Amino acid sequence: xxxxxxxxxxxxxxxxxxxxxxxxxxxxxxxxxxxxxxxxxxxxxxxxxxxxxxxxxxxxxxxxxxxxxxxxxxxxxxxxxxxxxxxxxxxxxxxxxxxxxxxxxxxxxxxxxxxxxxxxxxxxxxxxxxxxxxxxxxxxxxxxxxxxxxxxxxxxxxxxxxxxxxxxxxxxxxxxxxxxxxxxxxxxxxxxxxxxxxxxxxxxxxxxxxxxxxxxxxxxxxxxxxxxxxxxxxxxxxxxxxxxxxxxxxxxxxxxxxxxxxxxxxxxxxxxxxxxxxxxxxxxxxxxxxxxxxxxxxxxxxxxxxxxxxxxxxxxxxxxxxxxxxxxxxxxxxxxxxxxxxxxxxxxxxxxxxxxxxxxxxxxxxxxxxxxxxxxxxxxxxxxxxxxxxxxxxxxxxxxxxxxxxxxxxxx
Ligand SMILES: NC(=O)C1=CN([C@@H]2O[C@H](COP(=O)(O)OP(=O)(O)OC[C@H]3O[C@@H](n4cnc5c(N)ncnc54)[C@H](OP(=O)(O)O)[C@@H]3O)[C@@H](O)[C@H]2O)C=CC1
Ligand SMILES: CC(=O)[C@@H](O)[C@H](O)COP(=O)(O)O
Ligand SMILES: [Mn+2]
Numbered sequence: 111x112x113x114x115x116x117x118x119x120x121x122x123x124x125x126x127x128x129x130x131x132x133x134x135x136x137x138x139x140x141x142x143x144x145x146x147x148x149x150x151x152x153x154x155x156x157x158x159x160x161x162x163x164x165x166x167x168x169x170x171x172x173x174x175x176x177x178x179x180x181x182x183x184x185x186x187x188x189x190x191x192x193x194x195x196x197x198x199x200x201x202x203x204x205x206x207x208x209x210x211x212x213x214x215x216x217x218x219x220x221x222x223x224x225x226x227x228x229x230x231x232x233x234x235x236x237x238x239x240x241x242x243x244x245x246x247x248x249x250x251x252x253x254x255x256x257x258x259x260x261x262x263x264x265x266x267x268x269x270x271x272x273x274x275x276x277x278x279x280x281x282x283x284x285x286x287x288x289x290x291x292x293x294x295x296x297x298x299x300x301x302x303x304x305x306x307x308x309x310x311x312x313x314x315x316x317x318x319x320x321x322x323x324x325x326x327x328x329x330x331x332x333x334x335x336x337x338x339x340x341x342x343x344x345x346x347x348x349x350x351x352x353x354x355x356x357x358x359x360x361x362x363x364x365x366x367x368x369x370x371x372x373x374x375x376x377x378x379x380x381x382x383x384x385x386x387x388x389x390x391x392x393x394x395x396x397x398x399x400x401x402x403x404x405x406x407x408x409x410x411x412x413x414x415x416x417x418x419x420x421x422x423x424x425x426x427x428x429x430x431x432x433x434x435x436x437x438x439x440x441x442x443x444x445x446x447x448x449x450x451x452x453x454x455x456x457x458x459x460x461x462x463x464x465x466x467x468x469x470x471x472x473x474x475x476x477x478x479x480x481x482x483x484x485x486x487x488x489x490x491x492x493x494x495x496x497x498x499x500x501x502x503x504x505x506x507x508x509x510x511x512x513x514x515x516x517x518x519x520x521x522x
Pocket of ligand 2: 332347
């Protein structure tokens with residue numbers, strides 16, 4: 111390559127991104143000890159000039175959080191669990207890293223000035239801190255999909271009021287984000303989320319009656335936390351993702367579709383009125399969508415496997431079977447019923463997944479429990495409109511109580 115060509119190439123290279131300004135981009139990571147949190151911190155550690163970590167937040171894994179905080183030289187580390195505060199402060203004593211524990215400490219950590227917050231807490235426990243992260247001038251890289259399932263309208267309204275840009279971390283939504291042409295939104299016909307189908311994709315309902323937590327925790331393609339892994343096995347995760355997509359993109363409910371794609375290589379697709387179907391492909395490694403968010407609107411290098419499509423050879427697609435995977439239908443129906451139903455859906459599912467993992471209910475009971483709980487909550491709170499987070503948490507608490515009763519009846 112001659113010098114003039116090199117100069118030309120360099121001139122075409124984008125100079126700065128949200129993360130490559132003169133000052134490093136300041137980031138807070140919620141759910142730092144989880145699968146999303148650790149993938150995020152891995153990318154950040156590889157780019158110390160580009161990013162600096164302000165706060166890392168977890169629930170109770172104090173020692174692990176302390177190690178991560180040291181590794182990225184965070185300003186502060188916080189456990190949401192009050193009782194883990196002592197373990198955290200001793201693990202970080204002498205490090206110069208500030209520590210805290212409990213809900214107020216989490217909200218104070220979220221309040222520290224940053225450019226981006228990565229929302230990687232699991233479940234509706236993430237709702238308050240992630241809502242609190244919505245402050246003017248920030249970007250929210252959102253993985254915690256339960257925020258949108260529990261409180262999508264409220265969450266998106268707050269983000270809009272605050273002028274916060276939400277970048278989707280969830281692989282399907284990140285894929286769609288990458289191929290969704292905002293300028294041609296009115297020409298979008300369909301948005302398609304792919305689903306691996308989970309470990310029980312080919313099992314009959316009778317066979318699924320017998321499956322164990324250990325089998326359900328073996329996702330065919332992704333390494334993830336326990337809750338989302340079980341949700342993938344029931345396809346509730348895909349139902350949540352339909353709700354998530356409805357809130358994230360300017361589309362109607364009837365434009366959303368799900369396609370089972372066992373290889374998890376094609377993550378999401380957008381179909382346009384001219385017949386074009388645009389897709390994003392990548393190895394099943396969350397560092398690709400996370401990197402897309404961290405570097406947005408540019409790109410950055412990510413240490414993920416490169417696809418060799420010649421070797422992969424076959425990409426296959428199937429229509430989801432709602433008879434064998436009723437959780438997907440429950441979620442789509444909940445979206446049609448509105449906010450109360452989706453909040454109850456998430457809360458009931460959190461209880462159901464935990465009950466399954468601890469051997470108190472069977473795998474197929476998850477959808478039974480969730481369906482009956484959503485119906486019962488709708489009967490009582492059907493017409494409620496969420497004005498604030500406390501309204502959401504009231505429905506969430508009611509659904510949890512009913513779901514616990516369901517589990518107890520099952521066990522007796
Ligand atoms: N893993 C993945 O590949 C993907 C995940 N997502 C979504 O991202 C979110 C995180 O998933 P994942 O990383 O797999 O989950 P993990 O179970 O691996 O991690 C959950 C994280 O949340 C923290 N946490 C739990 N409860 C609280 C709380 N009350 N306050 C503060 N922190 C809390 C945990 O802390 P501690 O370790 O101390 O308990 C941990 O850091 C979920 O919403 C999931 O649906 C979306 C797409 C892909
Ligand atoms: C990695 C990710 O985004 C998960 O949400 C993943 O999609 C789960 O796999 P399923 O497609 O099996 O739900
Ligand atoms: Mn996903």
